[in-house]
Every structure is written in structure tokens, then in C-alpha cells.
Amino acid sequence: MIDPLAWLILLPLTWAAIAFLLGPTRGGRIAQAGIALQLVLALWIATEVAGGSSRQHAAGGWRAPLGIELLADGLSAIMLLLAQAVALPLALYARAYFTDHPAGIRHFWPLAGFLLAAMNALFLSADVFNLYVTLELVGLAAVGLVASDSTAKSVAAALRYLFATLVGSGAYLLGVALLYGTYGTVSLSELAPLVEDAAPYATLLAAGLMVAGLMLKTALFPFHFWLPPAHGGAPSPVSALLSALVIKASFYLVVRLWLGLLMPVAPPAAAQLVGMLGTAAIVWGSVMALRQPRLKMLIAYSTVAQIGYLFLFFPLATHTAPDAAQSALQGAAMQAVSHGLAKAAMFGAAGVVILSTGHDQVARLGGITSRLPLTVFTLALSGVTLMGLPPSGGFIAKWLLIDGAISSGQWWWVIAMIAGGLLTAAYVFKILRHAFLEKEQSATFRRLPRMLEWPAFALALASLAIGLRASDLLRVLGAP
Amino acid sequence: MTWYEALPLLILASSLIPGIIIFNLPEERRGLRTTLNLAGAAIKLVFIGFMLWGVARGEQYEFRYSILPGLELVLHADALAMLFVTLSAALWFLTTVYAVGYLEGSPHRSRFFGFFSLCVTATVGVAMAGNLFTFFFFYELLTLSTYPLVVHRGTQSSMRAGQVYLAYTLTGGAVLLTGVVWLYGLLGRVEFAPGGVASVLVPAYTDQLRMVFLLLIAGVGVKAAVVPLHGWLPQAMVAPAPVSALLHAVAVVKAGAFGVVRVVYEVFGVELAQSLGLLMPLAVMACITIIWGSFRALWQDDLKRRLAFSTISQVSYIVLGVALYGPIGTVGALAHLVHQGLMKITLFFCAGNFAETLGVHKVSEMNGAGRRMPLTMAAFSVGAVGMMGMPLTAGYVSKHYLSEGAAAANVPWAAWVLLLSSALNAAYFLPILYRAWFRSADGTWPHEHVKRRGWKETSVLLLFPPLISGVAVVVVAVFADHSWSPLAWAKLIADRQYLSSVP
Numbered sequence: 001m002i003d004p005l006a007w008l009i010l011l012p013l014t015w016a017a018i019a020f021l022l023g024p025t026r027g028g029r030i031a032q033a034g035i036a037l038q039l040v041l042a043l044w045i046a047t048e049v050a051g052g053s054s055r056q057h058a059a060g061g062w063r064a065p066l067g068i069e070l071l072a073d074g075l076s077a078i079m080l081l082l083a084q085a086v087a088l089p090l091a092l093y094a095r096a097y098f099t100d101h102p103a104g105i106r107h108f109w110p111l112a113g114f115l116l117a118a119m120n121a122l123f124l125s126a127d128v129f130n131l132y133v134t135l136e137l138v139g140l141a142a143v144g145l146v147a148s149d150s151t152a153k154s155v156a157a158a159l160r161y162l163f164a165t166l167v168g169s170g171a172y173l174l175g176v177a178l179l180y181g182t183y184g185t186v187s188l189s190e191l192a193p194l195v196e197d198a199a200p201y202a203t204l205l206a207a208g209l210m211v212a213g214l215m216l217k218t219a220l221f222p223f224h225f226w227l228p229p230a231h232g233g234a235p236s237p238v239s240a241l242l243s244a245l246v247i248k249a250s251f252y253l254v255v256r257l258w259l260g261l262l263m264p265v266a267p268p269a270a271a272q273l274v275g276m277l278g279t280a281a282i283v284w285g286s287v288m289a290l291r292q293p294r295l296k297m298l299i300a301y302s303t304v305a306q307i308g309y310l311f312l313f314f315p316l317a318t319h320t321a322p323d324a325a326q327s328a329l330q331g332a333a334m335q336a337v338s339h340g341l342a343k344a345a346m347f348g349a350a351g352v353v354i355l356s357t358g359h360d361q362v363a364r365l366g367g368i369t370s371r372l373p374l375t376v377f378t379l380a381l382s383g384v385t386l387m388g389l390p391p392s393g394g395f396i397a398k399w400l401l402i403d404g405a406i407s408s409g410q411w412w413w414v415i416a417m418i419a420g421g422l423l424t425a426a427y428v429f430k431i432l433r434h435a436f437l438e439k440e441q442s443a444t445f446r447r448l449p450r451m452l453e454w455p456a457f458a459l460a461l462a463s464l465a466i467g468l469r470a471s472d473l474l475r476v477l478g479a480p
Numbered sequence: 481m482t483w484y485e486a487l488p489l490l491i492l493a494s495s496l497i498p499g500i501i502i503f504n505l506p507e508e509r510r511g512l513r514t515t516l517n518l519a520g521a522a523i524k525l526v527f528i529g530f531m532l533w534g535v536a537r538g539e540q541y542e543f544r545y546s547i548l549p550g551l552e553l554v555l556h557a558d559a560l561a562m563l564f565v566t567l568s569a570a571l572w573f574l575t576t577v578y579a580v581g582y583l584e585g586s587p588h589r590s591r592f593f594g595f596f597s598l599c600v601t602a603t604v605g606v607a608m609a610g611n612l613f614t615f616f617f618f619y620e621l622l623t624l625s626t627y628p629l630v631v632h633r634g635t636q637s638s639m640r641a642g643q644v645y646l647a648y649t650l651t652g653g654a655v656l657l658t659g660v661v662w663l664y665g666l667l668g669r670v671e672f673a674p675g676g677v678a679s680v681l682v683p684a685y686t687d688q689l690r691m692v693f694l695l696l697i698a699g700v701g702v703k704a705a706v707v708p709l710h711g712w713l714p715q716a717m718v719a720p721a722p723v724s725a726l727l728h729a730v731a732v733v734k735a736g737a738f739g740v741v742r743v744v745y746e747v748f749g750v751e752l753a754q755s756l757g758l759l760m761p762l763a764v765m766a767c768i769t770i771i772w773g774s775f776r777a778l779w780q781d782d783l784k785r786r787l788a789f790s791t792i793s794q795v796s797y798i799v800l801g802v803a804l805y806g807p808i809g810t811v812g813a814l815a816h817l818v819h820q821g822l823m824k825i826t827l828f829f830c831a832g833n834f835a836e837t838l839g840v841h842k843v844s845e846m847n848g849a850g851r852r853m854p855l856t857m858a859a860f861s862v863g864a865v866g867m868m869g870m871p872l873t874a875g876y877v878s879k880h881y882l883s884e885g886a887a888a889a890n891v892p893w894a895a896w897v898l899l900l901s902s903a904l905n906a907a908y909f910l911p912i913l914y915r916a917w918f919r920s921a922d923g924t925w926p927h928e929h930v931k932r933r934g935w936k937e938t939s940v941l942l943l944f945p946p947l948i949s950g951v952a953v954v955v956v957a958v959f960a961d962h963s964w965s966p967l968a969w970a971k972l973i974a975d976r977q978y979l980s981s982v983p
Contacts, residue, residue: 369634370588389624389653390617396547402661414661418654425650429627433643438634471548 004041005057005070008080008120011038016113024105028095031109035091038116039084042077049077050476057124069187071126074477075333079123079252081476082337085462086244086344087116089455093348094237096451100355104149104235111148112241115141119249128176128261129186131253132169139165139217142246145238146230157229164216164226168250171213178206188260199265207262214257215274217250220311221281224304228288232300236351239296243303244344248336251310255332258314268319275315279416281308286423290430295350295360298427299343302386306339309401309420312413316404324408326478331400333477334470338393341463342382348456349378355452357442362431367440374453376435381460383428385467388421393466487531488543488555488608491565492601494524495572499597505590514580517593521573524604528562528569535562542610550669553617556610558672559973560746560814563966564607564738567818568730571825572600574945575730578829579722581941582836592632596722598625599731606735612670612747615739616653616660619703622735623649629723630716641715648702648712649732656699659692663747666692672742674976676749686756689748693758696743703736705792706799707769713792714776717784721832724784728791729825737798737817744802745810745977754805760891763803767897769796774904781842783831786908787824790867793901794820800894801882807974809885812878814970819866819874822953826863829946830856837938839927843912848921850913853937857916859950864909866953869902874953877960877967 015034019027048055049072057070072080094112098105118137125131143165147158180186182202183194195203219227227247231239258266285305292298309332316328352375353368354360369376388398398417405413466473498520505513531541534557541557557565579596583589602625605618623646631642663670666681666688681689698709705713713733717724727733744753744762753759773793780786797820801813833856834840834849850857866873879898886894930938937943960967 369591373591384624387650389620391621398657399551399661400548402658403665406662406665414658418658422650422654425646429643429646433631433639436628436631436634436642437636437639468545468547471546474548 003057004044005055005072005124006059008038008041008045008124009117011041012113012117012120016110016117019109019113024098024109027109028091028098031113032088032091032095034113035084035088035116038120039088042080042084045072046077046081046476049074050472068130069126070121070124072124075252075256076123077476078333078337078473079248080120082248082340083116083119083123083245086340086459087112087241089459090237090240090344090348092451093240093351093455096449097235097237097351097355100448100452101235103151104238107144107148108235108237111141111144115145115241115246119245122249123252126189127187128179128191128257132173132176135172135217135250135253136169138246138249139169142242145241146234148238149235154233157233160226161230164223168213168217171209171216175206175208175210175213178202178209182206188256192260195261196264203265207265210257211254211262211274214250214254215277218247218254218307218310219304220274220307221277221284221304224281224285224307227304228297228300231303231347232294232297236296236347236354239300239350240344240347243300243347244340247303247307248340251307251336255313255329258317259329263318266318271314271318274311275413278308278311278314279413279420281305281311282416282420283423286420286427289427290423293361293363295353295362295365295431296347298362298431299346299350302346302424302427303343305420305424306335306343306386309335309339309397309417312401312405312417315410315413316401316408320404320408324404327400327404327407330474330477331397331404334393334397334400334466334473337473338385338397338463338466341459341466342385342392342394345378345382345456345459345463346386348459349375349382352448352452352456356444356446356448358444359442362434364441365431365434366437367442367445368435371440371445372453374457376432378453378457378460379428379431379435381457381464383424383432385460385463387424387428388417391467392464393470394463396467396470484539484541485543487527487534487541488557491524491527491531491569491604491608492555494520494527495597495604496601499594499601502590502597503594507587507590510589513590513593517576517580517597518573520597521569521576524569525573528566531557532562532566535559551613551664552611552669553614554610554671555605555608555614556672557608558674559969559976560741561608563814563818563969563973564734565604567821567966568600568603568607568734571730571821571949572726574825574829574949575722575726577941578725578832578945579720581939582720582722582832584939588632591628592720595625595628596726599629599726601625603731603735606738609742610672612660612663612672615672615742616656619656619700619735619739620653622731623653626723626727626732630719630727632720632723633718638718641718644715645712648709652699652702652709655695655702659695659699662688662695663692670747672746674746676745676747676752678748679752682752682755690756690758693743693748693753693756696747697740697762700736700739700743701765703732704740704795704799705733705736705769706765706796707772707792710769710773710792714785714788717788721784721828721835724788725825725828725832728788728828729821733791733795734817734821737795740799740802741813741817750805750810750977759803759805763800763891763894766796766800766803767894769793770800770897770901771904774901774908777908778904780908781844783834783841783843783846783912784828786843787827787831790827790905790908791824793905794824794867797878797882797898800897801878801885804882804885804889804891804894806885806888807978808881808888810974810977811967811970812881812885814973815881815967816878818966818970819878819953819956822874822949822956823863823866826859826946826949826953827867829942829949830860830863833938833942833946836942837928837930838925839929840925843915845926846912846915847919848916850916852921852925852932855935855937855943856946859946860916861913862950862953864913868905868909872954872957874956877957
């Protein structure tokens with residue numbers, strides 16, 4: 001009997017172990033096969049969930065509260081799908097990348113497998129303690145990946161990241177302990193009816209700690225200090241994994257807790273505050289992105305900005321009409337998915353530029369349109385998604401969020417989103433403007449294997465295509 | 481999928497698919513690229529011919545694709561759409577021929593023609609959009625696909641122009657988006673329909689409707705280059721001549737003007753716009769733009785820049801016609817949509833010919849150009865006198881209807897504005913004609929690329945497009961009463977706008 005839920009966690013662990021034993025060359029191929037299988041499983045779950053049946057699995061046959069229960073609903077099905085869909089092209093990309101540039105390859109596959117297993121487990125967990133464990137595992141694997149090329153700079157970035165992630169999950173764990181102390185259970189479904197309006201202060205404190213810890217892990221402004229060096233300094237396949245997926249894992253967790261647990265006790269002012277931090281992230285991240293001389297740092301700051309949109313979910317969904325709240329959730333999910341695809345594509349393309357020209361100075365991109373046309377296309381298409389222009393998924397996300405803002409009468413968030421889109425355009429077109437310059441400004445242009453350019457392009461294309469298939473995605477999301 | 485659903489899609493695909501193939505062609509596959517370009521343009525014309533025939537018989541062509549519940553991409557062939565689709569497809573064909581000749585031997589042609597095809601796809605999408613969402617969708621695609629064309633030369637100055645272009649159009653797009661989402665929030669769905677759909681919101685939401693109108697018009701007004709949103713247009717003329725021709729005659733400014741038409745007539749409805757008091761401010765804006773554009777054109781020595789300011793002025797004729805309440809003004813506006821396209825594309829083709837053949841970029845260098853290039857100059861002259869509103873040219877027909885419309889709408893000062901504008905048009909076009917025909921050339925040309933061979937004053941591919949569009953400028957005026965003329969279509973559309981709203 002195959003249960004896709006359990007295998008989504010076991011498969012990556014298996015190929016991670018094999019890759020560790022066989023070494024990166026053969027290990028990489030097995031990893032690719034494993035991820036392809038995972039994608040099939042994730043699609044299977046998504047179709048089943050869209051059909052109206054949520055899936056449960058009790059690990060080892062032990063039911064909650066003793067055992068660990070896995071549960072897939074609409075939100076987790078989408079996140080699972082996103083994780084595998086981003087991981088597959090990135091696995092193809094990473095193999096070509098590390099063949100060309102072997103620094104950091106030794107630990108890549110085992111850590112990546114570990115990361116995916118932890119992330120899938122996180123999306124499937126149904127109790128707050130188990131979520132803590134998976135969250136910690138995701139963080140540790142990610143820190144390992146940042147340090148994987150063992151240069152002094154990346155180790156420093158990794159340590160900074162480690163500090164942030166430990167503090168974040170520590171705060172979260174404290175919240176879990178408070179909840180357990182108050183209610184005597186950690187299962188989300190058992191906690192939900194217990195947490196009500198008139199909650200004791202311990203619950204409020206727990207909620208504050210958990211949300212703050214997760215905001216730190218998601219790098220919401222002003223907790224973003226660790227993100228740019230970690231994402232901008234890692235090898236490109238790692239940057240792509242981190243920016244596209246890892247921060248989404250902790251964001252998923254905040255949304256899950258907010259919707260399933262904390263919304264009734266949260267004061268509206270708290271949601272507004274989170275929204276303001278999101279707006280500040282949009283502005284600050286975009287402005288900083290615009291000022292970066294290095295392409296990868298620019299993209300990393302763009303992640304800081306794009307995270308801001310995700311957090312606009314909170315003011316739009318808290319104590320508002322059901323219509324507005326639904327638009328907000330749909331918009332946030334679309335944003336998470338399309339940003340994941342587009343950002344992976346962008347970091348992939350940046351890696352291509354670095355391998356080909358040997359540098360990633362934005363001001364010296366001139367001439368790459370003729371040498372690396374596909375990569376410039378990749379940058380442009382993923383830029384369209386980030387700007388939120390049609391026909392991309394980012395556009396649908398923005399449409400839904402603006403709709404949520406207008407229908408809940410909070411027009412000020414509209415201004416934030418519109419201005420954010422224009423700021424995004426400013427830094428995306430900064431890249432393209434330099435790329436379009438006719439004069440070649442790099443000493444070398446190495447020819448690269450196709451397998452390096454195409455996966456990134458496919459990701460960028462996917463970030464556009466989901467704009468046209470948004471209704472399918474939202475059907476999965478809307479399922480119980 | 482039936483034929484009636486497929487045809488609008490096929491019309492989009494006839495430029496989209498060649499475009500995608502062309503992107504992937506290596507630079508040296510010149511023959512295949514040209515074949516694809518021309519075949520795509522020709523097939524599109526054939527499909528549009530079918531559709532015109534069908535629409536004239538009252539058949540419905542419509543394609544729907546649901547993106548989200550309540551949010552659909554709709555391509556719909558109504559009479560207004562057909563007017564713009566036909567114009568853009570016909571002029572695209574000419575411009576493609578012209579561009580093949582113009583870009584001979586220059587680098588990055590695959591990229592150029594790829595985006596060129598995307599640009600036309602987006603324009604046709606704007607034309608056939610059946611609801612406000614679809615309109616916005618293609619409107620933004622148009623912004624994105626024209627940017628690489630504007631900066632095609634890859635020089636610092638074209639990059640700067642591209643930046644200005646984006647700053648204006650993306651901001652406009654953002655403003656438009658706000659208005660669109662707002663209106664969707666109020667109405668649930670916003671299908672274009674003659675007579676408008678917004679009247680159900682009166683009187684409860686009149687203030688919000690005024691705000692939405694302001695947002696929508698400001699959004700499309702950027703592309704229509706209405707003063708003070710016009711700053712990008714004179715800059716963008718650093719683009720290669722075929723791009724300028726397309727930008728000024730069919731694609732970008734026209735999409736903006738077309739947007740004004742759709743918003744006023746088919747979203748708000750002209751009756752509602754009038755009763756909310758929205759038409760008069762629009763007319764005032766249009767008149768300011770008309771005068772301002774013409775004034776600025778007077779002082780430009782750069783030929784393409786002078787034409788660009790002339791475009792600013794002329795496109796607002798369309799906006800003015802829309803803002804004049806009454807069917808006659810509407811007819812003038814819609815006819816001018818087509819007529820201005822024909823005249824302006826002729827002028828830009830000719831300007832490109834002077835630059836490519838003789839290296840002449842400035843009005844002050846044009847002495848004797850008429851003797852060296854009589855055919856090109858003849859086409860230019862037709863376009864120029866058309867702009868002034870000379871009888872037997874397209875410009876006369878539209879100006880006639882616009883002036884009548886001003887009288888009918890009881891806004892007599894608008895007619896004076898039109899008269900003044902004609903005088904200014906003459907003031908900046910006649911000196912060019914005088915120099916070209918009656919002065920003799922002073923010595924050598926700045927940079928003579930192409931030598932004269934017999935009657936062929938320049939390359940054939942460059943020569944025929946302006947001649948054909950120049951002839952069209954006269955033909956649409958002489959046969960204005962024919963039932964297939966742009967004027968007749970305009971009358972048909974105008975009738976529907978006003979008849980349908982009378983209970």
C-alpha cells in the first residue's frame with residue numbers, strides 16, 4: 001500500500017542517503033529521479049484534495065495524541081506541489097551547475113534531500129510540536145546549504161542565518177510550550193476549539209512569540225538582516241532553493257496558525273501592524289535592491305520586498321468579510337507560488353551569468369543579450385511575475401490582494417501594492433537596461449551547457465503560465 | 481471549439497506563433513524570417529477579412545477563457561473592435577514590409593521581429609478585448625512588448641528614452657489597474673457593451689464612479705499622450721522608424737485613444753458620462769493637448785520630433801470627438817482613429833526614408849528633398865496636407881465631422897480650437913513642403929546611403945509602404961460614402977452607442 005503522504009517524506013531522505021554514499025555524480029542522477037517521483041506524488045495529492053477528500057496518515061499506525069499524524073488539505077497540497085515543482089528543474093540545474101563549478105558540491109545533494117524531506121514533513125504536520133521539529137530541521141538543512149561552499153564569507157553568512165533561525169524557532173517553541181501548558185494538547189485540530197476570544201494572557205503571549213519567531217524566520221522587515229548575505233552569498237542553486245522555498249515554509253506556518261488557531265485572539269491592531277511591516281518590507285527591500293551593485297544581492301533584496309506582499313494577507317483576512325478574507329488567502333497563495341517559481345528562475349539565471357562572465361556586477365551586464373539571450377529572457381519573464389503584470393501568476397496574486405483590500409475598505413494597502421509594483425519595475429528594468437546595452441562589458445563569455453539555461457527558463461515560463469491556470473490552483477486551495 | 485470561438489484566437493495566433501518561432505531563429509536565416517513575418521501578416525488579414533464579412537452579416541465571434549471565477553479573458557468581435565483590428569492588421573502588414581527593408585543588415589533582427597510580432601498581437605488583443613480585464617491584460621502586454629523595440633538600438637540615448645517610456649506607461653498601467661479592480665469590485669464583471677454598463681450604480685455610487693472614471697482615463701491617457709501625460713512620446717522617437725510608425729499610428733497611442741473610446745462609450749456609456757459631468761473636463765483636456773502639441777511642433781527642427789508633437793495633438797482629436805456629446809462627434813472620433821493612423825504612418829515612413837536614404841534627420845536639412853526623392857516626398861505631402869485638413873484627404877473628413885459635432889454638442893469653442901489647430905498644422909508642415917519642393921539642395925546630403933537607380937529613389941521595400949498608405953489617405957476620403965469605408969463603420973458604431981441607450 002503506497003501512501004503518498006509518507007513517501008513524500010521518505011523518498012527525499014532515501015535519495016539523500018544514497019547520494020551521500022555514492023557521491024555527487026551518480027547521486028545527483030538518483031536525486032533527480034527521486035524528485036520526479038515526488039512531483040508525481042504531490043500532483044496525486046493535489047488532484048485528490050481538489051476532488052474533495054483531504055488525506056490523513058497516522059505514522060506507524062499510532063493515532064494522535066500519541067502518534068504523529070500527517071494531514072494534507074488544500075493549503076498544504078499547494079505548498080507541496082510548489083516545493084516539488086521548483087525542486088525538479090533546480091535539480092537539473094544544480095547538476096549542470098556543479099559539474100561546471102564544483103565548489104560546494106560534496107554536501108549539496110544530501111542536504112537538499114534533507115531539506116526537502118523536512119519541508120514536506122512541515123507542510124503535512126498537524127500538530128504544533130511536530131511543526132516545531134520540522135521547522136528546526138528545515139532551518140538546519142538550510143544553514144548547512146548556505147555554508148556548503150566553505151568560503152569564509154559564506155560561513156559567516158551561515159552563522160548569522162543560524163543565529164536568526166535558532167532564535168526564531170526558539171521563540172516558536174516557547175509559544176508551543178505555553179500553549180501546551182494552558183490547554184494540554186499540541187494538536188491543531190484539538191486546540192482550535194479551545195482557543196477563543198477570552199483567552200488567558202498565556203495564550204496571547206504564546207501567539208505573540210510564535211508569530212514573531214516565524215516572522216524572523218521568514219525575514220519580514222525589520223527581521224530581514226540575515227537574508228541578503230545568506231541568499232546572495234550561497235551558490236546559485238542554493239540561493240534559488242532558499243529564496244523560493246525555505247522562507248515560504250515558515251510563512252506557510254504563520255498562515256496555518258493564524259487561520260486555524262490565533263485569529264480569534266488576535267487584536268485587529270496586530271494584523272494592521274503586520275501589514276505595515278509588510279509595506280515597509282516592500283519599500284525597503286525594493287529601494288535596497290535598486291541600490292545593489294551585484295546581481296545576486298539585488299535579487300536577494302527583491303525577496304525581502306516580495307515577502308512584504310505575503311504579509312498583507314493578515315490585515316486583509318483578519319476580522320473582515322468572508323469575501324475579502326478569501327481573496328486575501330487566494331492572493332497570498334498565488335503570490336507564494338508565483339514568487340517561488342520566479343525567484344528560483346531569477347537566481348538560476350544569475351548563476352548562468354556568473355558562470356559565463358565570471359562576475360555578477362549589474363553595471364557590467366552589457367552585451368549579455370546577444371551572448372545569453374535565453375537567460376535574459378528568463379530574467380525578463382520572471383521580472384514580469386515579480387512586477388505583477390499580466391499574464392503572470394504575480395498579476396493574479398496582486399489582483400486578488402487589491403480586490404481584497406478594496407472590498408474590505410482598506411484602500412491604503414492598495415497604494416502599498418501599486419507603489420510596490422512600480423518599485424519592482426524599477427529594479428527589474430535596471431537589470432534589463434544594462435543587459436540591453438550593446439557594448440560588451442565582460443572580458444569573457446563562456447559557452448555553457450544547455451541544461452543550465454533551460455531549467456531556469458522553464459521556471460520563469462511556469463511562473464507566467466500559472467497566471468492563466470490560476471483557477472485550477474485555487475480550486476485545490478479552496479478544497480476542505 | 482467552434483469556428484466562431486476559434487477565429488479570434490487564430491487572429492492572435494497569426495502573429496504570436498510566427499513571433500515565437502522568429503525568436504528562436506538564428507540571425508542569418510533572413511529568408512525564413514521574412515517569409516514567416518509576411519505570411520503571418522497576410523494570414524491575419526485573411527482571417528480578419530472573414531471576420532469582417534461575418535460581423536457585417538451579424539454573426540457573433542467570441543472566445544471566453546475563465547482565469548478565476550468571475551474573471552474571464554474575452555475576445556469579442558464587435559463593430560468597434562473590427563475598426564481597430566482591421567486598421568492595425570493592415571498597417572502591420574505595411575510596416576513589416578517596411579521594417580524588412582529598413583533593418584537590412586542591422587544586428588538583432590530576430591529579436592526585433594519577435595517583439596514586433598508580440599507588439600501587434602497585444603494591439604489586436606486590445607482591439608478585440610471584450611471586457612475591461614482583458615483590455616488591461618493586453619494593454620500591459622503592449623507596454624512590455626514595445627519596450628525592447630524602443631531600446632532596440634542599445635545606445636545610451638535609447639536606454640534613456642526607454643526608461644522615460646516605462647516610467648510613464650507602467651505608472652499609467654498601475655493607475656489603470658486600480659480603477660479596473662475598483663470597478664470590478666463594484667460591478668462584479670465589466671463586459672463592454674454599447675451604451676455602457678455602469679449606469680446601474682447610479683445614484684448610490686456616483687462619487688466612486690467619478691473617481692473610477694478619473695483613474696481609468698488617467699491610465700489610458702498616458703498612452704494616448706494627453707497633456708500633461710505626454711512626456712514619453714517625443715522621447716520615444718529615438719526608436720527605429722518602423723517602430724515609431726507603429727507606435728504613433730497603430731499600437732501605443734492608438735491603444736490609449738481606443739481605451740478612451742471603450743471607457744467612455746462601453747463602460748460608462750456616453751449618457752452616463754454626460755450626466756455625471758465628465759465629458760466637459762475631458763473635452764477641455766483634449767483641447768489643451770491639441771493646441772499644446774501643435775505649438776511645440778512648431779519649434780522642433782528634428783523631423784521625427786516634430787511629427788511626434790504632431791501626434792500628441794492629432795490623437796487628442798479622437799479624445800475630443802469622444803468628449804463631444806452626440807453621434808456626430810463620435811463619428812468624427814472613430815473616423816479619425818483610422819484616418820490619423822493612415823496619415824501618421826505615411827509621414828513616419830517618409831521620415832524614415834529620408835533618414836535611411838539621405839541621412840536627413842532635420843527639417844533644416846530637407847532643402848531639395850522633393851527633387852531627389854519625388855515619390856517619397858509626394859506621399860509625405862499627402863500625409864501633411866491631410867493633417868491640415870485639406871479636402872479630398874482623410875483629415876478633412878474627420879475634421880469636418882468633429883467641427884459639426886462640436887456645434888451639435890453646443891461647444892462652439894471646440895470648433896475654434898480645431899480651426900486654430902489646422903492653422904498651426906499648416907504652420908509647421910508647410911515650411912517642410914516648401915523647403916523640399918521649392919528650394920534646391922545645398923550641396924551634398926548629410927549621409928547618402930542609397931544611390932538613385934532610375935525611378936527607384938530608394939530601396940523598393942522602403943518606397944512602396946508610404947506610397948500605398950499615402951494613396952489610402954486619399955481613397956478613404958474620396959470613397960467616404962461607400963458602405964465599407966472607415967467613415968461608414970464609424971457611423972454604424974455611433975448609431976449603436978446612442979440608439980441602445982434610448983429606452
